Amino acid sequence: MPEQSQAARPHQSERPPLSERPMIEIRNVTRSYGAFKALDDATLTIREGEFFSLLGPSGCGKTTLLRMIAGFDNPTTGSIAVGGQPMEGIPANRRPTNMVFQSYAIFPHLNVEQNVAYGLKRLKLQGTEEKRRVEEALEQVSLTGLGKRLATELSGGQRQRVALARALVMRPKVLLLDEPLSALDKKLREQMQVELRRLQQAVGITFVLVTHDQYEALAMSDRIAVMFGGKIAQVASPKEIYQRPVNRQVADFLGGMNFVKAEIVEENGASLVLDTLGFGRVKADKPKAFVRNGEAATLGIRPERLRVLWDNATAKFEVAGKVVERHYFGEITHLIVEIPGLEKPLSVTETNDFGADDIPVGTSIRLAYDPEALVAMAD
Amino acid sequence: MTAAAEGSPARRMTRARRNALLQSEPVQGFALISPTFLYALILLVLPILVVIAHSFWTQNYLTIDRTFTLENYRIALTEPIYRDLLWRSLYISLMVSFFTVVLAYPIAYFISFHGGRHKSLWLFLITIPFWTSYLLRVMSWKVILGYNGVLNSGLMGLGIIDEPSTALLYNSTAVIITLTHAWAAFAILPIFVSLEKVDRTLVEAAKDLGDGPLRSFLRVTLPLSVPGVISAALIVMIPTVGDYVTPKLVGGKDGVMIANAIQAQFGKASNWPLGAALSVTTMVIVTLIAGAMVLVIRAAQRLAR
Numbered sequence: 199m200p201e202q203s204q205a206a207r208p209h210q211s212e213r214p215p216l217s218e219r220p221m222i223e224i225r226n227v228t229r230s231y232g233a234f235k236a237l238d239d240a241t242l243t244i245r246e247g248e249f250f251s252l253l254g255p256s257g258c259g260k261t262t263l264l265r266m267i268a269g270f271d272n273p274t275t276g277s278i279a280v281g282g283q284p285m286e287g288i289p290a291n292r293r294p295t296n297m298v299f300q301s302y303a304i305f306p307h308l309n310v311e312q313n314v315a316y317g318l319k320r321l322k323l324q325g326t327e328e329k330r331r332v333e334e335a336l337e338q339v340s341l342t343g344l345g346k347r348l349a350t351e352l353s354g355g356q357r358q359r360v361a362l363a364r365a366l367v368m369r370p371k372v373l374l375l376d377e378p379l380s381a382l383d384k385k386l387r388e389q390m391q392v393e394l395r396r397l398q399q400a401v402g403i404t405f406v407l408v409t410h411d412q413y414e415a416l417a418m419s420d421r422i423a424v425m426f427g428g429k430i431a432q433v434a435s436p437k438e439i440y441q442r443p444v445n446r447q448v449a450d451f452l453g454g455m456n457f458v459k460a461e462i463v464e465e466n467g468a469s470l471v472l473d474t475l476g477f478g479r480v481k482a483d484k485p486k487a488f489v490r491n492g493e494a495a496t497l498g499i500r501p502e503r504l505r506v507l508w509d510n511a512t513a514k515f516e517v518a519g520k521v522v523e524r525h526y527f528g529e530i531t532h533l534i535v536e537i538p539g540l541e542k543p544l545s546v547t548e549t550n551d552f553g554a555d556d557i558p559v560g561t562s563i564r565l566a567y568d569p570e571a572l573v574a575m576a577d
Numbered sequence: 578m579t580a581a582a583e584g585s586p587a588r589r590m591t592r593a594r595r596n597a598l599l600q601s602e603p604v605q606g607f608a609l610i611s612p613t614f615l616y617a618l619i620l621l622v623l624p625i626l627v628v629i630a631h632s633f634w635t636q637n638y639l640t641i642d643r644t645f646t647l648e649n650y651r652i653a654l655t656e657p658i659y660r661d662l663l664w665r666s667l668y669i670s671l672m673v674s675f676f677t678v679v680l681a682y683p684i685a686y687f688i689s690f691h692g693g694r695h696k697s698l699w700l701f702l703i704t705i706p707f708w709t710s711y712l713l714r715v716m717s718w719k720v721i722l723g724y725n726g727v728l729n730s731g732l733m734g735l736g737i738i739d740e741p742s743t744a745l746l747y748n749s750t751a752v753i754i755t756l757t758h759a760w761a762a763f764a765i766l767p768i769f770v771s772l773e774k775v776d777r778t779l780v781e782a783a784k785d786l787g788d789g790p791l792r793s794f795l796r797v798t799l800p801l802s803v804p805g806v807i808s809a810a811l812i813v814m815i816p817t818v819g820d821y822v823t824p825k826l827v828g829g830k831d832g833v834m835i836a837n838a839i840q841a842q843f844g845k846a847s848n849w850p851l852g853a854a855l856s857v858t859t860m861v862i863v864t865l866i867a868g869a870m871v872l873v874i875r876a877a878q879r880l881a882r
Contacts, residue, residue: 270781290784291793303782307800307878316796317786368786 220282221246221372221404222267227276229262236262238428239276244372244406249398251407251415254425255451260408261376263425267406268374269293281371296365297374300381302357304349310336310360311345317368335367338397355386362394366401373398375407379414391417412452416440424448440500444485445575449498456504456544460497460574465490470574472497475539476517477567482574494577501532501547503571506554506563513566519544521561531555535565631853641849649854659838659855666818666835666859667866669749673756674764674814678806680757681764685805686798688765689772700769703762711759715826718755722746722827747829755827756817764809771805772798803878810874811867818863835859 222244229237237259244250252260265271267278269290278285280294296317305313314332323331336342339359349357358378365373378394379387395418398405409415415422416436423433424443432444443449446457463479464471470484474497482497507513522543523534531554536543546565548554557563598604607614632649635642653659688699706714721727722745729741745751775798783793821836828834835855842852 268785270784289789290781291787291789295785297782297785299778299782301776301778303776303778305779305782305797316783317788320787320792364782364786 219246220244221248221280222406223277223279224263224267225277225279227263227266227273227278229259229266229271230274235428237266237273240428240430242423242430242433244404245421247402247404248420249395249405249407249418251409251419251422252425253409253412253415253422253451255410257427258425259428260410260425264297264374264376264406264408267372268295268297294371295374296368296370296372297376298358298361298365298378300376300378302361304352304357304360304364306349308349309345310341310347310349310352313349313360314345314363314367316364331367335363338366338401339363354381355390358382358390362397366397366403370403372404372406375405377408377410380409380411387414394418416452424451426451441571442483442485442573443498443575444488446496446498446577449573449575454501454545454547455498455573456501457542458497458499458540460495461493462490462495470495472574476537476544477572480569480572482569482572484574485576488574489576491577496575496577498573498575499544499567499571501545503567504535504544504546505566506533506546506548506552506557507566508552513564515569516564516566517544518562518564521557521559521563524555524557524559526555531557533557533563535563628853628856631850632857634850636848636850649850650858652851653854653858659835662833662835662838663859663862665749665833667862669752669756669832669834670814670817671866672753673760673817674810676753676757677760677764677813678768678809681761681809682768682806684761685765685768685772689769689775700766703765707762712822712826714759715755715823718751718758718827719746722751722754746827748831749828751827751829752824752832752834755823756820759823760813760817763812767808767812768802768805771802771808775801800878803874807871807874810870814870815863815867818859 220243222242224240224242224244227237227240228235240259240263252263254260262271266273267280267285269285269288272286283294285293305316308316311332314335315328318328318331321328332345333342336345339362341356341359341363344352344356349360352360358381361378375394379390382390391414394405398418407415407418416439419436421433421435422439424431424439426447431448432439434442439448440452443452443455446455449455449457458474458476460472460474460480462470463473465484468484469481470488471479471481472495473479477497480497505513507516517537519535519537521533522536523532525532525534528550530547530549533546533548533554534543535546544565631641633645633647635644635646635648684703688696692699719726723729724741724743724746726745728745729738732738733741779797779801780793783797784790788796818834819836819839821834821840824832824834824837836859839852839855839859842848842855846852
């Protein structure tokens with residue numbers, strides 16, 4: 199018994215092991231508007247209790263997909279199931295999902311309490327149950343005591359919390375969030391990221407977040423689907439997406455990346471041997487979804503994985519070059535370093551602890567790198 | 578030297594002050610509204626003041642006795658004929674505004690929510706009846722509702738009635754039917770505007786929280802379009818109280834309204850002060866009812882939450 203209750207109510211700071219059970223199954227879903235395909239043959243499984251993000255630039259189809267899960271739009275072809283139940287023909291008001299809208303969609307003629315209780319009214323709860331659940335939801339989003347306020351009297355952050363409470367109070371199987379933080383200022387946004395993540399772990403509901411902000415997706419998600427032009431490019435954990443992007447597009451979208459032209463010398467099960475001009479012959483992990491296209495490939499390295507070698511320090515793996523540009527960003531400095539043989543200079547991010555902000559332009563420097571940090575990508 | 582070149586200090590001051598005056602927002606605002614304001618003052622406020630003044634005077638055959646008296650108001654408020662006419666006018670105008678709003682709402686809703694790319698075409702189509710004169714539109718109802726009219730012959734042709742009904746024309750119902758049609762567009766437009774302002778994601782949010790189409794309409798769309806409903810009701814009610822062409826043409830004996838009595842006092846009966854007192858009384862009562870209507874609808878809206 200004690201073990202069971204512990205499993206059901208995990209300690210807040212510890213992440214419970216993710217269930218492998220699927221919550222949302224998206225199978226070959228296409229949504230076309232005439233000849234234009236907003237979503238093109240998307241297949242994806244979102245697991246129970248997972249914080250899942252749909253990440254991509256505007257127009258990539260992420261919101262279309264979210265709206266189809268919610269029931270505001272229907273797939274042209276393909277199927278969506280939530281909690282094992284096919285959603286075809288089920289309108290939004292009878293789906294086990296609730297949504298936090300980008301504009302929050304707070305009812306302006308109702309106060310905070312009435313907004314949160316909106317969906318409960320229909321359930322005709324016994325006695326004080328409705329009141330209790332509303333108060334509980336307001337507490338979850340730290341809005342206790344603001345129940346009587348009108349929506350027009352709330353700040354952006356508070357409206358966002360009301361939208362969240364209004365959806366959570368329905369105890370949905372899946373909570374859908376459509377760019378919920380995009381209207382907040384940077385500081386509030388970062389605070390809400392932490393809070394949302396904490397809330398999701400506390401309630402254990404599957405969250406599906408749509409965002410174009412890669413840092414938001416990296417900071418909050420268990421897994422991320424990166425989308426471009428209606429297609430899902432990669433589905434993986436934040437760490438894997440960042441460190442092992444499948445192609446240049448994904449790598450480029452998630453922060454800076456130096457791309458170096460490479461030629462495939464050898465390909466086997468898990469690794470690739472590549473020839474490059476600046477880095478010589480390197481062996482790198484082969485991405486899971488690697489599709490070879492002739493001999494050409496791309497080798498990538500993140501700017502922060504290149505370290506400046508000071509004075510006579512040496513490293514096992516290094517490249518030499520000349521600083522051509524320097525940009526100061528407070529805690530870090532961006533150096534643009536020209537490497538002989540490379541068509542494009544490398545960008546390097548160095549913390550300012552050792553004086554990277556004082557390196558004069560024109561200085562010859564050496565850069566150390568870890569071969570583990572080199573990423574092979576399909577061209 | 579330099580001072581002379583720039584003009585005397587006093588002159589510079591006045592110019593600066595004049596510029597400041599011209600650039601101040603209230604002054605610019607007054608300048609913009611002044612033509613309309615003067616127009617309204619001369620053609621609206623002055624006549625009303627003249628009417629109010631007359632209502633306290635007495636008609637003395639061809640001259641007007643300008644000693645202050647409340648006699649006209651006593652007649653206007655206590656004589657049964659004027660009381661009845663006033664009640665009937667208010668009843669007719671309230672019925673007309675009720676039916677107009679009830680009939681206009683679905684049309685406005687359809688255009689706003691299902692008009693798609695053709696919204697302006699729909700609005701344009703609604704104005705088509707206004708291409709003909711108001712009188713012609715009223716007359717055409719005579720053709721429809723008359724003894725040998727379209728409605729009677731149609732009902733007889735279908736065998737529903739045996740002989741033409743006289744209950745259709747020349748009574749207050751005919752006035753209500755005619756006015757409801759005449760004012761439809763004026764009710765559709767304000768309701769349409771307020772429906773356009775309803776954020777569609779709010780309707781989606783209601784749906785997401787479990788409401789079907791009817792519930793989300795009753796709980797979100799309708800309460801948020803109340804301002805349009807109020808203005809539509811007022812826009813229809815206020816002018817219809819004072820309408821006298823329609824009752825004259827289709828109202829018959831039972832459809833006479835207060836405006837017909839006022840017209841008679843200024844015309845054939847030639848008792849301007851009594852006509853003026855009737856006008857002022859009507860104006861005051863309409864103002865009170867309009868205010869009450871706003872309060873009642875607001876209270877209903879609050880209760881519905």
